[in-house]
Amino acid sequence: MGLGNYFKDIKAGLTSAFEGMSISLASLFVRPVTVQYPDVDVKSDEAMRENYNGPLRGMPDNYRGLLDVDLEICISCKLCEKACPIDCILIEDVKIDKKQIVGRNGKSTMKMKSPIQFDIDNSKCMFCGLCVDPCPTGAIVHTNEFEFNRSDRSQLISRFVKADDRAQLKVRGAEIAIEDAKAKAEKAAKKKAEAEAKAKEEEEASKDQSEAKGTKE
Amino acid sequence: MDILIQTIGDIINADLGSPLAAFIALLLVSLAILGFMSLTAGGLSFIERRVAGRMQSRIGPNRVGPQGILQFMADGLKCAQKEDLIPDGADRLLFKLAPVLCFIGVFGTFAVLPWGNGFFASELNVGLLYLMSVTSLVVIGMLMAGWSSNNKWSLLGGMRSAAQMVSYEIPVALSLLPVILLCGSLSFKELIGAQGAMPWDWNILNSPFTFISFFIFFLAALAEGNRTPFDIPEGESELVAGYCTEYSGLRFVFFFFAEWANLYVIGAVAAAVFLGGGHLPFGLESDIVSLLVFFAKSFFMVFIIIWLRWTLPRFRVDQMMTLCWKTLIPLSFVMLFGQAITLLIYHELTFLQSIVSLVLFAICVLVGVKFVSRVLVNIKEQKYKMMHTLTGS
Numbered sequence: 001m002g003l004g005n006y007f008k009d010i011k012a013g014l015t016s017a018f019e020g021m022s023i024s025l026a027s028l029f030v031r032p033v034t035v036q037y038p039d040v041d042v043k044s045d046e047a048m049r050e051n052y053n054g055p056l057r058g059m060p061d062n063y064r065g066l067l068d069v070d071l072e073i074c075i076s077c078k079l080c081e082k083a084c085p086i087d088c089i090l091i092e093d094v095k096i097d098k099k100q101i102v103g104r105n106g107k108s109t110m111k112m113k114s115p116i117q118f119d120i121d122n123s124k125c126m127f128c129g130l131c132v133d134p135c136p137t138g139a140i141v142h143t144n145e146f147e148f149n150r151s152d153r154s155q156l157i158s159r160f161v162k163a164d165d166r167a168q169l170k171v172r173g174a175e176i177a178i179e180d181a182k183a184k185a186e187k188a189a190k191k192k193a194e195a196e197a198k199a200k201e202e203e204e205a206s207k208d209q210s211e212a213k214g215t216k217e
Numbered sequence: 218m219d220i221l222i223q224t225i226g227d228i229i230n231a232d233l234g235s236p237l238a239a240f241i242a243l244l245l246v247s248l249a250i251l252g253f254m255s256l257t258a259g260g261l262s263f264i265e266r267r268v269a270g271r272m273q274s275r276i277g278p279n280r281v282g283p284q285g286i287l288q289f290m291a292d293g294l295k296c297a298q299k300e301d302l303i304p305d306g307a308d309r310l311l312f313k314l315a316p317v318l319c320f321i322g323v324f325g326t327f328a329v330l331p332w333g334n335g336f337f338a339s340e341l342n343v344g345l346l347y348l349m350s351v352t353s354l355v356v357i358g359m360l361m362a363g364w365s366s367n368n369k370w371s372l373l374g375g376m377r378s379a380a381q382m383v384s385y386e387i388p389v390a391l392s393l394l395p396v397i398l399l400c401g402s403l404s405f406k407e408l409i410g411a412q413g414a415m416p417w418d419w420n421i422l423n424s425p426f427t428f429i430s431f432f433i434f435f436l437a438a439l440a441e442g443n444r445t446p447f448d449i450p451e452g453e454s455e456l457v458a459g460y461c462t463e464y465s466g467l468r469f470v471f472f473f474f475a476e477w478a479n480l481y482v483i484g485a486v487a488a489a490v491f492l493g494g495g496h497l498p499f500g501l502e503s504d505i506v507s508l509l510v511f512f513a514k515s516f517f518m519v520f521i522i523i524w525l526r527w528t529l530p531r532f533r534v535d536q537m538m539t540l541c542w543k544t545l546i547p548l549s550f551v552m553l554f555g556q557a558i559t560l561l562i563y564h565e566l567t568f569l570q571s572i573v574s575l576v577l578f579a580i581c582v583l584v585g586v587k588f589v590s591r592v593l594v595n596i597k598e599q600k601y602k603m604m605h606t607l608t609g610s
């Protein structure tokens with residue numbers, strides 16, 4: 001404390017105000033970063049270069065916009081559904097004919113099931129990206145799309161499976177289920193027959209044994 | 218005789234002796250001032266937002282009219298359409314009166330404010346005193362608004378504004394005293410008349426004491442006008458909107474009208490009292506030119522105020538009071554005393570004044586050059602940062 005500090009404080013205040021004022025005045029002579037959004041098409045680099053002279057270009061690759069699902073490579077493992085903290089993904093699936101698919105990460109996997117319903121409720125989604133991380137095939141990804149105001153709340157739900165596909169998949173799924181059931185039944189029957197045969201064999205064997213025992217006695 | 222009133226009296230060709238004609242003339246003058254004040258306040262609100270935008274690397278309002286210049290009209294219209302709410306439990310009379318008082322407090326100052334060298338709405342010989350007294354109406358208005366709203370934020374804001382403005386009126390008045398000593402008058406006409414055209418003839422550079430007085434005046438006037446860094450009565454982050462939290466529609470506009478017009482008042486007083494009014498050197502002076510020069514000076518001061526607002530953070534309440542009572546007031550007493558002694562010395566050694574003024578002027582130029590160089594460095598730095606950090610290249 002004391003007079004020295006008093007003047008020191010005044011000096012510090014004046015010099016920092018001096019520097020601060022020079023910084024804010026300088027920014028008057030630097031172009032604003034603002035993109036005049038609806039006027040300038042922010043999604044294309046070309047349009048940005050033409051109509052906007054700030055430093056930004058296009059949308060960044062890691063932008064977390066609306067979610068998109070590639071149903072071709074989705075194996076319906078439901079990991080994304082489980083990962084979502086606010087339960088805005090809804091998946092229902094059926095079995096399909098097995099096929100080999102190649103995920104976005106280059107790994108190939110056997111696809112055995114396919115969703116017949118894959119809905120994401122964008123009115124709930126907070127674009128956290130937690131569903132994207134666990135996906136084993138990279139089927140679910142964020143797009144650059146950020147314009148999604150709709151006239152009706154129900155339109156905010158993205159339904160990825162089309163009605164036709166669903167019907168087809170359902171029919172095929174039912175067939176597969178029947179086939180499977182049949183196969184299962186056959187298998188079960190076979191098993192049963194085998195089991196019976198085995199039981200018989202065993203019975204005979206035990207009979208033999210007991211006979212052998214009897215002879216021994 | 219009152220110059221503007223006279224002019225208008227001439228225009229309507231009436232004899233100002235008759236009470237009716239005088240009334241009409243007065244009405245016209247006040248309407249003219251009202252028009253000027255609303256345009257200034259509106260224009261300033263636009264300028265402030267644009268400048269603020271650019272200082273934050275945004276654009277600011279640019280949609281209504283060319284470059285958004287009509288934005289203030291749109292805002293005014295919008296507010297005029299809003300419902301005029303008076304909260305339950307509010308003191309209705311005081312609630313309605315408060316914005317009007319605030320407005321009158323600022324509007325009244327325009328009666329004596331100079332508009333150049335020869336233009337005054339009325340030439341009052343105690344102009345400065347009148348100006349300081351009439352602005353204290355604003356305090357009452359704010360306190361009233363805070364009290365009558367029946368809302369804790371409003372009350373806190375009103376109390377803060379009362380404490381702040383009452384305290385800061387003291388340094389404002391004290392810091393004007395050295396100049397009054399120097400010119401020996403309270404009238405704006407004579408205050409301007411006592412200064413010359415060149416910067417070293419201005420009151421601000423008369424002696425180191427007037428120089429520092431100018432800064433004290435400027436800071437204290439900022440605080441009195443509730444501007445950041447001293448805007449604690451309406452600190453948005455603490456008090457919602459302070460004393461005007463409960464106001465809506467046109468009543469709200471009145472408060473902001475008063476606030477922005479007050480900006481111009483601060484600028485004009487600083488220009489008239491310290492910065493040489495509307496004088497121009499080399500015989501270029503004429504009535505119209507002095508008007509323009511005066512406006513230029515006032516608006517430059519206004520620009521500085523805006524610029525300060527978007528640079529400095531808000532003071533804490535106790536820091537504010539400390540600044541006022543422990544720094545500005547003692548300092549302004551020292552300045553008053555120092556100026557009195559300086560005047561005695563100047564009286565004996567007349568050549569000393571021009572030397573001191575020139576030295577002060579040289580210091581100002583040096584600081585200015587240093588400032589400009591800092592600004593240039595910062596421009597370069599910001600451009601570099603913008604190109605290299607935002608785009609990631």
Ligand code: SF4
Nearest residue numbers: 084125126128129131
């Ligand atoms: S982004 Fe987040 S909130 Fe949206 S669906 Fe994926 S996990 Fe759920």
Ligand code: SF4
Nearest residue numbers: 074075077078080135
């Ligand atoms: S995590 Fe990927 S593969 Fe699994 S259900 Fe979701 S989108 Fe399909």
